[in-house]
Amino acid sequence: MRLTLVAALTGALLAAAPGAATASAGRATALPATAPDYCAAQCRDILPAGENGNATLADILGNKVFGTRPAHTDDQLGPYSALASAYPGLTDSQLSSFFNDASFGVPAAQVASSTSPRSDVTIVRDKATGVPHITGTTRYGTEFGAGYAAAQDRLWVMDLFRHVGRGELSGFAGGAAANRQLEQSFWQAAPYTEAELQSQIDVLATSGDRAKQALADARAYLDGINQYISQAYNARTFPGEYDLTGHIDAITNAGSIQPFQLTDLVALASVIGALFGAGGGGELASAQVKEAAEARYGTVQGDQLWSSLREANDPEAVTTLHDGQSFPYALPPGDPQGVAMPDAGSVVPEQLVYNATGSATSAATKAAGVLPGNLLTAKHGMSNALVVSGKYTASGRPVAVFGPQTGYFAPQLLMLEELQGPGISARGAAFAGLSFYVELGRGQDYAWSATSAGQDITDTYAVPLCTPDGSPVTLAATSYLYHGVCTPFETLSRDDSWAPTTADSTAAGSYTLVMHRSNYGLVTARGTVGGKPVAFTSLRSSYRHEADSILGFQMFNDPGAVHDPTSFQQAAQNINYTFNWFYADSSHTAYYNSGNNPVRAAGVDPGLPVQADPAHEWQGFDPATNTARYTPASQHPQSVDQDYYVSWNNKQAADFGAAGFGNGSVHRANLLDARVKALVAAGGVTRSSLTKAMESAAVTDLRGEDLLPELLQVITSSPVTDPKQAAAVQQLQAWLQHGARRVETSAGSHTYADADAIRTLDAWWPLLAQGVFQPGLGAPLFSALTGALQINESPSGGQTGPSSGPTDANESIPHKGSSFQYGWWSYLDKDLRATLGTPVAGPLAQSFCGTESACRSTLLTTLAQAAAQTPAQVYPGDGDCSAGDQWCADSIIQRPLGGIADAKTTWQNRPTYQQVVEFPTHR
Template structure:
C-alpha cells in the first residue's frame, strides 16, 4: 500500500510539475506600469505586514516539494522574517528602517517592482509586486474591479475559503477529514450559528431591501463570486488548483475526477457567520456568572457572598484602563441596584445541551489518526485579539497623527486574512480582508485615511431561562421538547445537520457519521438545561447579530468608498453600519477618531445583563421581534466614541466609564496597561511621538510579561517585608528582581539564540503563577467557588499555554491553544494585584470584598507566597513546559514560539514569541483631500 501511495504521489508530482511549466510559459509577461491613478496622500509614510506571506495556494507538486525538500512556493513566507525580526531590532529602529520590518503600503506598484500583470477580464488588471506578491487590482468598471478581487482571492486563498464555508455550515469533517479537532470545531460553530440554506438566503434577501448601498453590495458580491468561479474553472482544467483537494480526495490526483463546487452568495453568509462568531460577538457568560454568585452566597452568606461576586466580576472597576479617558460617560449594560427577572439555576442542576445524535463508526469517538486543520476549541476557548495605539497630531513630531494598529486573528499558514489593493469606481483602498470576503478591504487604508479595529466584546448576547412544558399534559422533565412562549406551550424548533466523512489514504480509521442537532426557541438557541426553583427550564442564548451576520456589508462598503469617508464624522457613520462588536480607530493627516460598533439591544428596566433572565414578556429586549430577531438598539450617540483625544489605546479592554463589562477580567491589571503606560511615557513632559517611537512602544509591550510588570512588584514587596533566610529562596527572589530590572521581557539573548535572557526567572514565574492563584485564593474561596470562578475566568493565559492551573472539574485548561502568540488577557492578574495591595496596606479603589492572601495578614500571606514559591522551585523544566508534537518537554523557547498553524499542506518555520497583531499598519498621513 505504501509503495502504491508513493508511486501515485510521484506521478502526481511529475504531472503537476509539467503543468506548472506549461502554465509558466503561457503566463502574461510583466509589463511596466506606474503607480495606480488613485490619489495617495500618505507620502510614503504608510506600511503594513501580514505573515507568513500572501501566497496561500500550493499545488500538489508544491506540497510534496515542501514535505520532501522543504521548499515553498514564492511569497508563501516572505513576510514572516520581517515580522519576527522586529522583536530583536526594535530598540534601535529608525523611521528609515520601518519598511525593513513592514511592507510599503503606498498605492500602486512602481514600474521596476512589477512582478506580473494579468487581466482575467478586459475591464480589470491585477498587478503583483516583486516584494510580496500582493495583488493590486484596478478596474475600469466596478464589476470588473470586484471580479478581479474574487479572481485574486481564489489565486491566493481558495482552499482556506473552501474550508471556512464548510466550517460555517457545520460540515468541516465531511470535507477535510474526521479528526477530533475538526469535529469539535464544526460542532461549536453549529451551536453558534445553525442555519438552513433557506436562512442563509433570507439574510441576502433582507439586505436587498435595505436601499441602494445594500443592493450595490450584493452586486459587488456577485461580481466577486464570478471572479472566484472563473479561477476555479481555469485551475481545475489546467490542474493548478490547490493540492489539498488531491490530498483530501476531493479530486483524484491521477484522473482529475471530482471537482470544486462553485461559490454562491450563501457561502459568503456562512463565511461571515464564522468571522462574526470568532471576532464580533460579546456576552453570553451569564450561566458561569450565576454559578459564581450562587457559590459565593453559599460560602459567605447572601449579602457577603453577593459582595464577593460583584468584586470578582469587576463590572465597573474604577482602576480598569479605558480607551476613552477624557471624562465621557456611556452608560450601558450596568448592574442594577435591585435586579429584576433574574433566573438563578438551582446548584448542580445545569447540564449542557446534547448536540450529537446517532453517531456511527469512528464518530462515536469523534477521532481519527489525522490532525485537524484548526484547533478544535478555536471558537469555544477565550481569545484575546487585536491592539491599537493612536496619537493625535498635537503630540507628534510633525503635527500629523500616528497610528500603529491591527487585528490579532491568530497565526495560520496560509493566513485567514489576505492583503490586497482595490481601485475602481467608488472603491479605493489597500489592506487586509478575510479570505472569501475580500470584495472589500476590511482593515486598512484609503486615499487619505486609515482604519483598524479591535474586538470589543460588549454584551449583545443574553441567556434566558425558558420554562419547559409538554403539549400532552405529561410530566415536564428536562427532556421536554416544548417551551412556554407568552403562556402557550410551543414546540422547540429542531435544526439538524447530518455529517459524515471517508478516510483518506493517510488515515485508515473507519468512516463515521453523526447528526448535529440544535433546538431553537423564540428566545434563542438552547445551550443547556436545568432547573430554576425546582422547575425544568432550557437555558437559551439570544444574540442580537444572529441571523444578521451579513448586515455589516454596508459599513465595510462605506469604508472603501472615498466618497463616503473623508473625515472623523463620516468614518463614524460608516462604523455605525457594522453590527459586530468592534472598537474602530481612524487616523488621517489632521484628526483621529474612535467608535464602538455593535447592535446593542435595549434591555427591560432592572434586568441585570450579567445573569440569566426569566423568559417572560416583561424581561424581553425592548421591541423584540422573534420572527426577524430584531429589537430596539441603543442609538449611535450612546455608543462610546471620540474625536481627537490626546491618544487612544486598545487591547480588548474596557471602552469607557459606565460602559459596563458583563464578563470577568476587566480590573486593575489588564494587558492594555502595557500600552497605556508606554504611550503616557512618550507624551510625558511634552514629548513628541514618531512612527518609530510608537512602533517601539507597541513592540516593547509585545515582549513584556504582564504578570512580571504589574503583579510581581507586589509579590516581591510582600516577600521582602522580612529577610529571606533560605538560600535557595533568596537566590530565586534575586533572579526575579534581576528580571524586573531588565524590563520583564521574554526575549532571546541574541537573535536566533533560542534561549531567553532571564530564563530561570521566566520559568520560575511560569511555574509559580498557577500555584500562587491556588495557594492565595483556594483556602478562602473553598472548592465550589474556586471551581466556579475558574469557569468564569481562567487563571492564566501564558505564552506557551502550558501552565493552566486547572483543577478537577475546572475549565481553566481552555487557555491551552499552544503557540498562538496572543497572551495575558484572561487571568487572575487583578485579583492578585488588588489582594496583595490590600495586605500591604495600600489604598485600593474597588478592592475585593474579602481578604484572601493569609486572611489579610501580611505575615501569613508571606508564608503562603514563600511556600508556593518553594513548590515552583521544585518543578523541573519538563514539568513547566510539558512538550507537544512541535516541542520537546522542557524547551522553554520552543514552548512559547508562534507557529503558523497549517491549514493546508505547506508548513512554515517557528518564530520567537511576541504578543502583537497578526496584521498591522503603521501610518502617518502627510496631507488630505
C-alpha cells in the same frame, strides 16, 4: 472515496513531470494609473507568513520532502519576527526592514506580473510580497478581480470556512476529532438552514441602494472566484489539498471544486462574526460563581464577593476613552428584576450530536485536523491599537500603529490586497472569501483598524418547558412556553459524514448535528429554576444578521463616503458586530464602538440568566426577524481627537459594563497605556517611537511588570533566609530590573535572557492562584470562578496548575502568540495591595492573602514549589517541542491550514496584521 497518501504523492510527481499542464500567466496589460495617495510613502503594513496561500500538490510534496515553499509563502514571516529583537534601536528609516510599503500602486521596476482575467480589470503583483493590486475600469471588473485574486491566494481556506459555517467541515476535510469539535462549536453558535442563509441576502436586497450595490459587488466577486476555479482545474494549478482530501484524483483529474455562491459568503461571515464580533453569553457561568459564593459566605457576603469578582464597572480598569466621557451600558442594576438562577447542580448541556457512527463515536484519532478544534470555544487573544493625536507628535500629524490579532495560520485567515475602481479606493487586509472590500487598512488619505470589543449583545434566557397535552414536564420536553402558549422548538439539523483517509489516519463516520431554537434564541443547556424544568437559551443580536455589516465595510472603501472623523463614525455605525474602530488622517483621530446593543427591560441584569417572559424581553423585540430596539449611535463609546487611544480588548469607557469577568485593575492593555501615556507626556512622538512602544509591550510579561513588584514587596518585607528561595528572589529582581521581558539573549539564539526567572514565574503563577485564593474561596467556588475566568494565559500555554489541584483546560493553547488577555491578575493585584495597606478602589469583598506575615508565608511556600520544578515539568513538551525547551514552548507556530508548514518564530504578543501610518496631507 479518498485517496491514499501514496496515490496522492504519485499524482504530485506526475503533475510536476515534464509535459504536465501548467497555468497560463494571463494576458499582460499596460500598468494602470496609480490612485491618489496622500500618505507619501509613510504607510506601511505586514501580514505574516506571506500572501501566497496556494500550493499545488507538487508544491506540497516539495515542502514535505525538501522543505521548499512556493514564492511569497513565508516572506513576511522573517521581518515580522525580527522586530522582537531589533525594536529598541528602531528609527523611522528602519521601518522598511520590518514592514511592507503600503503605498498605492506598484512602481514599474517592482512589477512581478500584470494580468487581466477580464478586459476591465488588471491585477498587478509586486516583486517584494506578491500582493495583488487590483484596478478596474468598471465596478464589476474591480470586484471580479478581487474574487479572482482571492481564489488565487486563498481558495482552500475559503472552502474550509464555508464548510465550517455550515457544520460540514468533517465531510469536506476528514473526520479528525478537531474537525468535528470545530464544526460542532460553530453549529452551536450560528446554525442556519440554506433558506435562512438566502433569507439574509433577500432582506439585504431591500435595504437601499448601498445594499443593492453591495450585493452586485458580491456577485461580481463570486464570478471572479468561479472563473479562477474553472481555469485552475483545467490547468491543474488548484491547491493540492483537493488532491490530498480526495476531492480530485491526482492521476486522472476526476472530481471537482464546487463553485461559490452568495450563501457561502453569509456562511463565511457567520464564522468571522462568531469568532471576533460577538460578546456576552457567559451568564450561566456567572450564575454558578454567584451560587458558589453564596454557599461559601452566605447570601449577603457571597453576593458582595461575586460582584467584586465580576468587576462589571471596575474604577481601576484601563479604558480606551479617558477624557471624562461616560457611556452607561449593560451595568448591573441595583435591584435586579427577572433573574432566573439555576438550581445548584441542575444544569446539563444540550445534546448536540445524534446518530453517531464509526469514528464519530470516538474523541481520539491520530489526525490533528485542518483547524484547531477550539478555534471558537477557547479564549483566543485579539487585536490592539495605538493612536496619537498630532498635537503630541514630532510632525504635528497623527500617528497610528494598529491591527487585528486573528491568530497565526499558514496561510493566514486574512489576505492583503489593493482595490481601485469606481467608488472603491483602499489597500489593506480582508478575510479570505470576504475580500470584495478591504476590511482593515487605508484609503487615499485615511487609515482605519479595529479591535474586538466584546460588549454584551448576547443574553441567556430561562425558557419554561411544557408539554402540549399537559402531561408532567421533564427536561426532555420538546416544547416551551412563549407568551403563555406551549410552542414546539424549531429543530435545526445538519447531517455530516466522512470517508476513511489513510493520509490522516481517520476512519469513516457520520453523525447528525442538532440545535433547538426558540423565540428566545438557541437552546444551549437545560436545568431547573425553582424546581421547574427550563431550557437555557442564547439570544445574540447579530444572529440572523450576519450579512448586515457589509454596508459599513463598503463605506470604509469609498472615498466619497469617508473623508473625516464624522463620516468614518457614520460608516462604523452600519456594522452590527462588536468592534472598536480607530481612524487617523493628516489632522484628526477618531474612535467608535460598533454593534447592535439591545435595550434591555428595566432592571434586567445582563450578567445573569433572565426569565423568558414579555416583561423581561429586549425592548421592541421581534423574534420573527430577531430585531429589537438598539441603543442609539450617540450612546456608543466614541471620541474625536483624544490625546491618544489604546485598545487591547479592554474596557471601552467609564460605565460601559464589562461582558463577563476580567476587566479590572490589571489588564494587558495597561502595558500599552503606560507606554503611550509616557510618550505623549514627553511629546515628539514618531512612527518608530510608537512602534517601539507597541513592541515593548509585545515582549513584556504582564505578570512581571504589574504584579511582580508587589509580590517582591511582600516577600522582602523580611529577610529571605532560605538559600533556594533567596536565589529565586534575586533572579526575579534582576529580571524585573531588565524590564520583565521575554526576549532572546541575541537574535536567533533560541535562549531567553533571564531564563530561570521566567521559568520560575511560569511555574509560580498557577501555584499562586491556588495558594492565595483556594483556601478562602473553597474548592467549589475556586472551580466555578475558573470556569468564568481562566487563571492564566501564558505565552507557552502550558501552565495549568499542580496535578493535585484544579486545572484550567482553556490555558492549554500552545504556540498562539497572544497572551495575558485573560487571567486572575486583577484579583491578586487588589488583594496584595490590600495586604500592603495601599489604597484600592473597587476592592475585593474578602481578603485572601491575609496579613502581611501570612501572605508572605504563602508566597514563599508557593515560590519554593515553583523554583523546584524542572524545565521539563514547567514546559512538558508537545508534538512540536521537546520537554524543557523554554523558547520553543513559547514560540509562535503558523498553524497549517493545508499542506505547507512554516518555521517557528520567537514569541511576541502582537497583532497578526499591522499597519504603521502617518498621513502628511489630505485631499
